[in-house]
Amino acid sequence: MDFRVGKFSGVRVPNPQDGLRAVVERAPHAEAVAERWIEKTQPFRSAVYRARRRLATAGVVLLTGWLFLHVMFGANGMVVYRSKRAEYQKLQVDINRLQQENEAYSQEIKALQSDPKAIEKEAREQLHYTRPGEVVYVEPIPQQPANHAARK
Numbered sequence: 001m002d003f004r005v006g007k008f009s010g011v012r013v014p015n016p017q018d019g020l021r022a023v024v025e026r027a028p029h030a031e032a033v034a035e036r037w038i039e040k041t042q043p044f045r046s047a048v049y050r051a052r053r054r055l056a057t058a059g060v061v062l063l064t065g066w067l068f069l070h071v072m073f074g075a076n077g078m079v080v081y082r083s084k085r086a087e088y089q090k091l092q093v094d095i096n097r098l099q100q101e102n103e104a105y106s107q108e109i110k111a112l113q114s115d116p117k118a119i120e121k122e123a124r125e126q127l128h129y130t131r132p133g134e135v136v137y138v139e140p141i142p143q144q145p146a147n148h149a150a151r152k
Contacts, residue, residue: 048055072078111118123129130136 070077074080108118112122128136
């Protein structure tokens with residue numbers, strides 16, 4: 001197999017020496033532009049150099065302020081941490097209460113499955129059963145008057 005590429009008529013490959021020659025020809029112009037830029041920025045650069053300690057101090061103060069705000073109020077800052085911690089403690093209390101309630105229900109279920117006294121108690125309370133000779137007293141429910149005139 002032959003992978004050689006023949007001459008293309010429309011493609012011109014630049015000569016590396018041509019590029020270097022162009023850079024050398026433009027060098028005086030580039031030096032003049034750089035020198036003018038240096039002269040124009042000289043007062044600013046010298047002012048920045050004189051104020052470098054103040055600028056560094058201001059930068060450190062800004063960085064410290066930003067870091068403080070981020071630690072306190074960021075996505076996982078102290079404010080969010082405290083609210084999540086309070087919610088966690090509230091949920092722990094709820095979990096403990098529900099576990100105790102669940103345990104009480106489990107004991108009640110076991111008692112209703114095996115203890116005849118617990119079965120009798122539930123039958124008396126829910127189904128209103130009585131033994132022969134017992135009398136059940138029921139507290140009457142007070143009725144609301146139909147209108148305000150009947151109350152007086």
